[in-house]
Amino acid sequence: MSHNWKFFRAGGFDQVRIDTAADLLNLKELDQKLWVALSCPVKGIEFDARSLALIDTDNDGHVRAPELLAAIDWAAARLNAADVLAQGLAGVPLAAIKDPAVLAAAQGLLPAGGDLVSVEAASAAEAEYSARALAAWEAGGNAVKVLGEATEAACAAVAALKEKLDDFFVRCRLAAFDTRAGEAMNASDDALKSLGAAALSAAHAEIAALPLARVGAGATVPLGAGSDSGINPAWGQRIAALREAAVVPLLGAREAISESDWLALQDQLAGYVAWQAARPAGLPPEAEAVRDLERLARYVRDLLPLANNFVAFRDFYTHQGKATFQIGTLYLDGRSAELCVAVNDAAKHAALAGLSRICLVYCDCTRNDEKLSIAAAFTAGDSDQLVVGRNGVFYDRQGRDWNATISKLVEHPISLRQAFWSPYKRLMRMVGEQLQKLAASKAAAVEGKLGAVAVGVGVGKKVEAPAAPPAFDVGKFAGIFAAIGLAIGAIGTVLAGVMSGLLGLKWWQMPLAVGGLMLLISAPAMVLAWFKLRSRNLGPILDANGWAVNARARINIPFGTSLTQLAQLPPGAERALSDPYAEKEQPWKTYAFIAAVLFVAAAWFTR
DSSP, X not given: OOSOOOEEEETTEEEEOOOSHHHHHTGGGSOGGGOSEEEEESSSSSSOHHHHHHHOTTOSSEEEHXXXXXXXXXXXXXXXXXXXXXXXXXXXXXXXXXXXXXHHHHHHHSOTTOOEEEXXXXXXXXXXXXXHHHHHHHHHTTTTOTTGGGHHHHHHHHHHHHHHHHHHHHHHHHHHHOXXXXXXXXXXXXXXXXXXXXXXXXXXXXXXXXXXXXXXXXXXXXXXXXXXXXXXXXXXXXXXXXXXXXXXXXXXXXXXXXXXXXXXXXXXXXXXXXXXXXXXXXXXXXXXXXXXXXXXXXXXXXXXXXXXXXXXXXXXXXXXXXXXXXXXXXXXXTEEEOOEEXXXXXXXXXXXXXXXXXXXXXXXXXXXXXXXEEEEEEOSSOSTTOOTTOEEEEEETTSOEEEXXXXXXXXXXXXXXXXXXHHHHHHHHHXXXXXXXXXXXXXXXXXXXXXXXXXXXXXXXXXXXXXXXXXXXXXXXXXXXXXHHHHHHHHHHHHHHHHXXXXXXXXXXXXXXXXXXXXXXXXXXXHHXXXXXXTOBSHHHHHTTTOEEOSOOBOOHHHHHHTXXXXXXXXXXXXXXXXXXXXOOOTHHHHHHHHHHXXXXXXXXXX
16 A cells, blocks of 8 residues: 555554544555454444434445545545644635536525635535525415315315226226226125135225126226215225315315316316426535535535544543543442443343443443433443442533433442452451341331230230240250351461461561452452453444444553542632531540550560
8 A cells, every 4th residue: 555554552452543634534544453453333422413414325324434535535536635634623715616506506606705615504505595495485385275175175175086986987988998908897796605614804805896786887986974875885985085175165065086186186176286297305506515615615614623533432432522422421329431432222231231331331321312322332431330320420522411310330440449348348248248138137127026015904804914925945956056156166267377477476567467368358359350351342332222332442550540530629719627516436446446556565475
């Protein structure tokens, strides 16, 4: 390749730098295996929706690599100077436009002395031309609405029967041409007999296939209602609608409609049908240049930023701005999470996004009558207080605030510090839960006894003393006592071994031994967390939103920590440590610490 590419390393992989127009124009030569993404959704990302819609030429809701490359080529073919694609302009300069038709449209929009057509001005001109074309078309409809606003209903009634009535009158002309065709054009005996064995209704397909009425030379189609009208029952309602909406208003009341009536009816409505067919689907031909001008202005402004959030994730990994998939910031639990993506279905998204090994918090956000679902990545702090039902505030990229409530969690390690303390927290939580259960059971038993006593006193009954507990059977519980004794003995042996080992150390070695013991307990959790933290991957989070991420976009520990900010006091802030409402702590902890120190010191001096 003749182009000299530059790469930067971020997220554990190489990403191409797209800084110049030459980089953009040569993207078609860059191996797509080096692209970070090969497809991105049109919705759910922070990018101009109109620009994405113009690039998404097949209207499938995704911008793919070939569509991005085609947009770059389209813009380059209409520019004198492709350098404007990398200048961050708000539109297209007049001097850069090469296409004569587009240039003429731009000159017609610019005021005297103007040299740049902004995206807003080009979009407004395109909308104006579309509105003007629609207004001209609507004005032309006044002359062909023969029944006023009821003309549309008349045309609909005619269109619903056109094929069937045309068929009927052709059959009648055949019967007039040759008398032998008269019976052949009507329903045959076999066709009618085949209906006899079926469960019939007016909407039966085989009934609808029969002629509209009795075919004959010069026959007409009855317009009457009822079972004796002579109309195929499958078409009775549509015949009634034709009579009321079209025949009576345009031809007058009559009992049947002939072929000449049918042709006259269509002639009177032909102008309205032709007018409807001419409804403008888009811009008139003379306004094509204005539409191309809008496209060119948007491409000059948006192609480079899109490429840097598609071919590379520069904005995300360099913190020069926010990536297109970052839709805002969630403030919750004293933290701000910057990696927030839009979510349509939390359960479906979590099934794939959970493979990212990132702690994800799904929130339902509301703002007045608006609703939004997001997934926020928490990459710093801990997850102790992240529970379903907690509330926070979400700020979108426009600065609007939303009420956010946690609806689902995908738990993964957040930090090594959390992993270090997790065994002790689990132990304390387990002990606390068991103590709570024990206290609750005792309280329930006491309340039950008190309730029984209160009921007995209330009805005037004599409250009997509780029955004496049965005699303790030593033999029955011998096995239990033996097991408890063995357990206590084993625990005592372990504790004794630990204490003897500690007492055998020098005083300065004891803190190191305690620290080593704690590290030994926490090591398995920390090792597991370390592997998971090193393998965090942005890809599954985006893939679950419809992206086609083409690289292992890792989020390592330092970079991940930068995506979630913890609460910190401002620089230079003064802090008063005295809390007048602080709870008074009992000194037993101090006493226990002093006793432990004295015990260890005495044991060490007297060993």
